Amino acid sequence: MARVTIADIAARLGVSKASVSYALNGQAGVSEATRQKVVAMAAELGWHPSFSARALSRSRADAIGMVLRRDPALLGTEPYYMRLLEGVEDVLSDAGQSLLLRMVGTTPGRDIAVYERWAGEGRVDGVIVLDRAIDDPRPALLAKLGLPFVLHGVLPGNESGAERIEDQHRDAQLLVEHLFELGHRRIAHITGPLALAHEVDRRNAVRQECAVRDIAVEFAEADYTFDTAYARVTELLGSGIRFTALIFSNDVMAVAGLRALADAGARDIAAVSWDDSMLCQFSYPTVTALERYPDRAGRRSATMLLELLDGRSWNTAAPSPSTLVVRETSRAAASP
Amino acid sequence: MARVTIADIAARLGVSKASVSYALNGQAGVSEATRQKVVAMAAELGWHPSFSARALSRSRADAIGMVLRRDPALLGTEPYYMRLLEGVEDVLSDAGQSLLLRMVGTTPGRDIAVYERWAGEGRVDGVIVLDRAIDDPRPALLAKLGLPFVLHGVLPGNESGAERIEDQHRDAQLLVEHLFELGHRRIAHITGPLALAHEVDRRNAVRQECAVRDIAVEFAEADYTFDTAYARVTELLGSGIRFTALIFSNDVMAVAGLRALADAGARDIAAVSWDDSMLCQFSYPTVTALERYPDRAGRRSATMLLELLDGRSWNTAAPSPSTLVVRETSRAAASP
DNA sequence: CTGAAAGCGCTTACAG
DNA sequence: CTGAAAGCGCTTACAG
Known part of the structure; x- marks a missing residue:
C-alpha cells in the first residue's frame, strides 16, 4: 500500500497541492466547493497526514x-x-x-x-x-x-x-486533624526524601498543623521504600521518643511501618498514609489514607x-481537594 | 537558538551536505580525514539529527x-x-x-x-x-x-x-504441584476473562496438571476485578462444591477471594496467585504467588x-522460568 | 572519495 | 480563490 499523499488528491481533482492543504486544514484560501471535493476525496482514498512531513514543515512534533x-x-x-x-x-x-x-x-x-x-x-x-x-x-x-x-x-x-497546586497544606490539615480528633497528641511523620520539594512542603505543613493543635511531632526521613521506612520506625521505637500515631508519606512506607510496629509488638499505634492504593486497602491492618486523585x-x-x-493563558480549573479514606489504622489514642 | 543543521556543518567545513551525512551516519563514501573533521564540528556546534527530517527521508518513525x-x-x-x-x-x-x-x-x-x-x-x-x-x-x-x-x-x-513464550503450562505445573504437595485434592481456579487467549491456556493447563495428579478441579470465570472474584468465591462456597485450595489468575482477585473466604468463615482454605505484587506480599494473610518477571x-x-x-532473524533468548514465592496462604489441606 | 541534485510529504508566503 | 515554488532537514542514488 503506497502512501496516499496530498499530491495524489490534487492530481485526481486537478487542483494544486496548496489548495488541498488549505482545504484539509480548514484554512482560508479555498472555495467551499473545492474544500468539499477535497475532503471527500481524502476520505475516499483513506488519506492521513504524514506525521513526519507535517512535523518537519511545521517544526512541531505533536x-x-x-x-x-x-x-x-x-x-x-x-x-x-x-x-x-x-x-x-x-x-x-x-x-x-x-x-x-x-x-x-x-x-x-x-x-x-x-x-x-x-x-x-x-x-x-x-x-x-x-x-x-x-x-x-x-x-x-x-x-x-x-x-x-x-x-x-x-x-x-x-x-x-x-x-x-498540590496543596500539601490542605492535605496535612486533613491528616493531622484526623489524628487530633482520635486523641493523638504525640505523633511522628516518616517523610520521603527531603531533597524533594514537596516532601519539605509536607513536613513544614505537618509541623504547622501540629503546632496549632499543640501536638508534639517528630520527623524521620526515608526514601519511599519498604526497607528504609521499616528501619526508621524501628529506630523511633527504640529511641525512647513517645508517639501514638504515625504519618507516612506513601503507601509502601505505611505498610512497612505497620510491619515494624507489629514486629515490635506495638500494635496499638495509629497510622495514616499520604497516598492511597490497594496496598492500603488490603494490608493488615487496612490503612487510612488520602485519596489525592493523581489522574x-x-x-x-x-x-x-x-x-x-x-500561547494561551491559564484557565485551568482549581485542583481537586483530597479525600481521607478512614480504615482500621485510625485507632484512638490509648487513654493516658 | 536556531537549530544547527548539516548544511551549517558543510558550510563551515567547505564540504557537501552529502559528505556530512555519510560521515555522521558512519557510512562509506567519505575519507577518514573528512569524517573526523565532520564529527568534531558536529560535536562543537552541538548538532543533533532532526528527528522529523530523518523520519521523513527514511520513512521510519523510530x-x-x-x-x-x-x-x-x-x-x-x-x-x-x-x-x-x-x-x-x-x-x-x-x-x-x-x-x-x-x-x-x-x-x-x-x-x-x-x-x-x-x-x-x-x-x-x-x-x-x-x-x-x-x-x-x-x-x-x-x-x-x-x-x-x-x-x-x-x-x-x-x-x-x-x-x-509465556509458558502457561509450566506455570500451571508449578502452582498445581505446590498445592498437590500440600495435600490438596480438590481445588478451584478463578480465571480471568476466557475471551483472553492466555486465560484459556491457563485453564487447559491447570485441567491437565490436575488430571495427571488425580485432583478434582472446578473453574469459575471472573474479570480480574475485586468484585467479580469476591462474587465467584462466595458462589462457590455456597454451591456445595468442595475444595480446599484456590488458584487466582491475578493478585487483585486473590486478595478479593481471601476476603470472601474470611467473610464466610472459611479461613483454612489455601490460595495461590498467578501474579505476584506487593499486594500479595502485604495482604492478610500474605499470598503465595508466581513471580513471572514481566519486565x-x-x-x-x-x-x-x-x-x-x-528484518533480522530471531535470536531471542529463552523465556525466564517463573518462580513460586511461598507465603502464608500455602496452607496444608485439612486432614480428611 | 566528493559534489550537485532530487526526493521524502507536507506548509506557506508569493504572485496571479 | 488558485497555482507555481520554495522550504523544513535530512538521505541517497547519480555523475564526476
Missing part, C-alpha cells in the same frame, strides 16, 4: 515527553504514576498529541541527557517534569534548551512554589502544558 | 507504540503493566527508539482506531499487542494496515499459539519487534 526517574522496581508498586499517566494521556490524545515515555531510574543525570536529546532532535514539543527537587537543575536546563515545560504540581511562573493532577499538568505551547 | 486497553482504574493497581513497560522501554531506549503509549480503556474498537491512525500517519514503525483474545481481530487488521507487530507472549509466525517478558517482545523491523 508529542510531549515525560521522564520517570524513580527506581523502576518501585514504579510498579506505586499506582500513583500509572494514574498520573492515565490523566496526562487522556488530555493529550484528545488534543491529538502523543505521549513519549522514558524511564531512567535513579542514576543522576540520565534524565538530563534525555532532555538534551529530545530538545536537540525536536522530538517533543514540551515536557512534564515530576518530583521537583530542592535546587532542581531541570528548570534552568530546560529553559536553556528552549524546551517548554510544566513542573507537575506547580503553576507555571511560580517555580518558587508560591502557589502550589486529575495529571490532567491539569497536561492541560497547562498544551496551553503553554499554544 | 518509535514503537503500545495500546493498553484495560480499565485505567485497574491499570494502576496492576504492577504487571508498569514492569512490562519498564522492560520494553529499556530495550527501546538502548536502540534509540521511542515508546508511544496510549491508554484506551475497554470500549471496543478504540484501540483499532489508534492503530489505523498510527499506521496512516506513519507515527510508529510497529506495535506490541497485549492481551491477545480468542479470535482477536488485531493481527489481521495490523497486517492489512501494513503495521508490523509482535503479539506479546507469542513467537511471531506462531500466531496460532503453537509456541507460546523480562517486555524486554523479549521489544527485542523481537526490533528484530522484525530490521
Whole structure:
C-alpha cells in the first residue's frame, strides 16, 4: 500500500497541492466547493497526514515527553504514576498529541541527557517534569534548551512554589486533624526524601498543623521504600521518643511501618498514609489514607502544558481537594 | 537558538551536505580525514539529527507504540503493566527508539482506531499487542494496515499459539504441584476473562496438571476485578462444591477471594496467585504467588519487534522460568 | 572519495 | 480563490 499523499488528491481533482492543504486544514484560501471535493476525496482514498512531513514543515512534533526517574522496581508498586499517566494521556490524545515515555531510574543525570536529546532532535514539543527537587537543575536546563515545560504540581511562573497546586497544606490539615480528633497528641511523620520539594512542603505543613493543635511531632526521613521506612520506625521505637500515631508519606512506607510496629509488638499505634492504593486497602491492618486523585493532577499538568505551547493563558480549573479514606489504622489514642 | 543543521556543518567545513551525512551516519563514501573533521564540528556546534527530517527521508518513525486497553482504574493497581513497560522501554531506549503509549480503556474498537491512525500517519514503525483474545481481530487488521507487530507472549509466525513464550503450562505445573504437595485434592481456579487467549491456556493447563495428579478441579470465570472474584468465591462456597485450595489468575482477585473466604468463615482454605505484587506480599494473610518477571517478558517482545523491523532473524533468548514465592496462604489441606 | 541534485510529504508566503 | 515554488532537514542514488 503506497502512501496516499496530498499530491495524489490534487492530481485526481486537478487542483494544486496548496489548495488541498488549505482545504484539509480548514484554512482560508479555498472555495467551499473545492474544500468539499477535497475532503471527500481524502476520505475516499483513506488519506492521513504524514506525521513526519507535517512535523518537519511545521517544526512541531505533536508529542510531549515525560521522564520517570524513580527506581523502576518501585514504579510498579506505586499506582500513583500509572494514574498520573492515565490523566496526562487522556488530555493529550484528545488534543491529538502523543505521549513519549522514558524511564531512567535513579542514576543522576540520565534524565538530563534525555532532555538534551529530545530538545536537540525536536522530538517533543514540551515536557512534564515530576518530583521537583530542592535546587532542581531541570528548570534552568530546560529553559536553556528552549524546551517548554510544566513542573507537575506547580503553576507555571511560580517555580518558587508560591502557589502550589498540590496543596500539601490542605492535605496535612486533613491528616493531622484526623489524628487530633482520635486523641493523638504525640505523633511522628516518616517523610520521603527531603531533597524533594514537596516532601519539605509536607513536613513544614505537618509541623504547622501540629503546632496549632499543640501536638508534639517528630520527623524521620526515608526514601519511599519498604526497607528504609521499616528501619526508621524501628529506630523511633527504640529511641525512647513517645508517639501514638504515625504519618507516612506513601503507601509502601505505611505498610512497612505497620510491619515494624507489629514486629515490635506495638500494635496499638495509629497510622495514616499520604497516598492511597490497594496496598492500603488490603494490608493488615487496612490503612487510612488520602485519596489525592493523581489522574486529575495529571490532567491539569497536561492541560497547562498544551496551553503553554499554544500561547494561551491559564484557565485551568482549581485542583481537586483530597479525600481521607478512614480504615482500621485510625485507632484512638490509648487513654493516658 | 536556531537549530544547527548539516548544511551549517558543510558550510563551515567547505564540504557537501552529502559528505556530512555519510560521515555522521558512519557510512562509506567519505575519507577518514573528512569524517573526523565532520564529527568534531558536529560535536562543537552541538548538532543533533532532526528527528522529523530523518523520519521523513527514511520513512521510519523510530518509535514503537503500545495500546493498553484495560480499565485505567485497574491499570494502576496492576504492577504487571508498569514492569512490562519498564522492560520494553529499556530495550527501546538502548536502540534509540521511542515508546508511544496510549491508554484506551475497554470500549471496543478504540484501540483499532489508534492503530489505523498510527499506521496512516506513519507515527510508529510497529506495535506490541497485549492481551491477545480468542479470535482477536488485531493481527489481521495490523497486517492489512501494513503495521508490523509482535503479539506479546507469542513467537511471531506462531500466531496460532503453537509456541507460546509465556509458558502457561509450566506455570500451571508449578502452582498445581505446590498445592498437590500440600495435600490438596480438590481445588478451584478463578480465571480471568476466557475471551483472553492466555486465560484459556491457563485453564487447559491447570485441567491437565490436575488430571495427571488425580485432583478434582472446578473453574469459575471472573474479570480480574475485586468484585467479580469476591462474587465467584462466595458462589462457590455456597454451591456445595468442595475444595480446599484456590488458584487466582491475578493478585487483585486473590486478595478479593481471601476476603470472601474470611467473610464466610472459611479461613483454612489455601490460595495461590498467578501474579505476584506487593499486594500479595502485604495482604492478610500474605499470598503465595508466581513471580513471572514481566519486565523480562517486555524486554523479549521489544527485542523481537526490533528484530522484525530490521528484518533480522530471531535470536531471542529463552523465556525466564517463573518462580513460586511461598507465603502464608500455602496452607496444608485439612486432614480428611 | 566528493559534489550537485532530487526526493521524502507536507506548509506557506508569493504572485496571479 | 488558485497555482507555481520554495522550504523544513535530512538521505541517497547519480555523475564526476
